[in-house]
Amino acid sequence: MIKLEHISKSFKTKNNSVCALDDISLEIHDGEIFGIIGKSGVGKSTLLKILSLSIMYDTGTYTLMDIDVKTLTHKDKVKLLQNTSFIYQNFSLLYNLNVLDNVSLPLKLRGVDKLTRHQKAREMLAFVGLDSKALDYPITLSGGEAQRISIARALITDPKLLFLDEPTSALDEETAYDILKLIRKLHETFKPTIVFVSHQIQSIKYLCDRVMMLGDNKIKHIGKIDKLSTLSTTYDAIWGDRL
Ligand SMILES: Nc1ncnc2c1ncn2[C@@H]1O[C@H](COP(=O)(O)OP(=O)(O)OP(=O)(O)O)[C@@H](O)[C@H]1O
Ligand SMILES: [Mg+2]
Incomplete structure (x- = not known):
């Protein structure tokens, strides 16, 4: 699925360059x-x-799902x-949307209609054990709940x-x-x-x-x-x- 061969990465700063990764080769x-x-x-x-x-x-070379990503x-x-989906330390929920809309956002961005995306979001909320929070706003959630919601959001696109x-x-x-x-x-x-x-x-x-x-x-x-x-x-x- 993932193959890295001799990957290196530096960041240029104002006065010099910081090496962040040096010669990384691995397969996942x-x-x-x-x-x-x-x-x-x-x-x-x-x-x-x-x-x-x-x-x-x-x-270096990065091959993802059999494709050299430089050719994409x-x-x-x-x-x-x-x-693919990403889950971060700080949950990255949108505070102006309720839980249901946060979880269904990736489907909205893919053009899925409201009824379908809300239905799927409710399934994902049930999976993470927080279906009761669907209409609440992120500000009312504990850290653990917020992370569960962000996991539900990450999973909604399979x-x-x-x-x-x-x-x-x-x-x-x-x-x-x-x-x-x-x-x-x-x-x-x-x-x-x-x-x-x-x-x-x-x-x-x-x-x-x-x-x-x-x-x-x-x-x-x-x-x-x-x-x-x-x-x-x-x-x-x-x-x-x-x-
Ligand atoms: N955008 C950037 N510009 C300049 N330097 C960067 C940038 N991003 C990362 N670095 C530098 O690259 C190195 C690796 O950073 P990285 O964030 O990958 O570390 P990390 O292992 O995730 O650390 P942490 O455990 O603190 O999250 C560090 O020296 C960092 O300062
Ligand atoms: Mg880090």
Whole structure:
């Protein structure tokens, strides 16, 4: 599905150039959950932006769904991106729209009629367990609820490829675990390929089949990991049986 060969990317600043990624080669297989981990500034988000065609790389080759992305016309690119969705740390909901309109927005942008898109949005809201919030506005939601809504919005287009950039880092540990469980459930149900960026080792171990560790803007390590079946995050886990 995704193949990167010797990808490098620098950003030009006023006086110099910052290397964000240096010689990245990797493959991400259909249907897997691929993790990217590393310290702040190592290039995780830059890599995700390249993978999701939001920015271009300087050198190397990127093959997405068997197509060299440098050969894509604008029209091809738009078509390819219809199969992808993005979930961010800060939820990125539109505050002037209610939950139902937020979730159905990607279908509106694709020209789907109101009745159909609202029907599908309600299905997605039921999937994330928040159908009762359909007519509420994002300002009234907790962080965990807002992230569930943004997941419902990401799923409404049946994406084959999902990019998640630190989706739980704005949440407390227990709520983050609920979101990780939801991501597992959506993966089991819809089977998209997922690229999951996180600096939280436990989250990576809970979700991912394979992981790449970035350091100094290069690949430090890439390989399989043993998935954790559960995470212990409840506050009483600190005291165990004594509570
Ligand atoms: N648009 C830009 N212009 C200039 N430099 C940039 C730009 N985007 C990223 N960089 C630089 O590229 C490097 C990698 O940034 P990136 O955002 O990919 O890191 P990250 O691993 O996602 O960090 P974090 O964990 O803090 O989100 C950093 O040195 C950053 O300052
Ligand atoms: Mg980042």
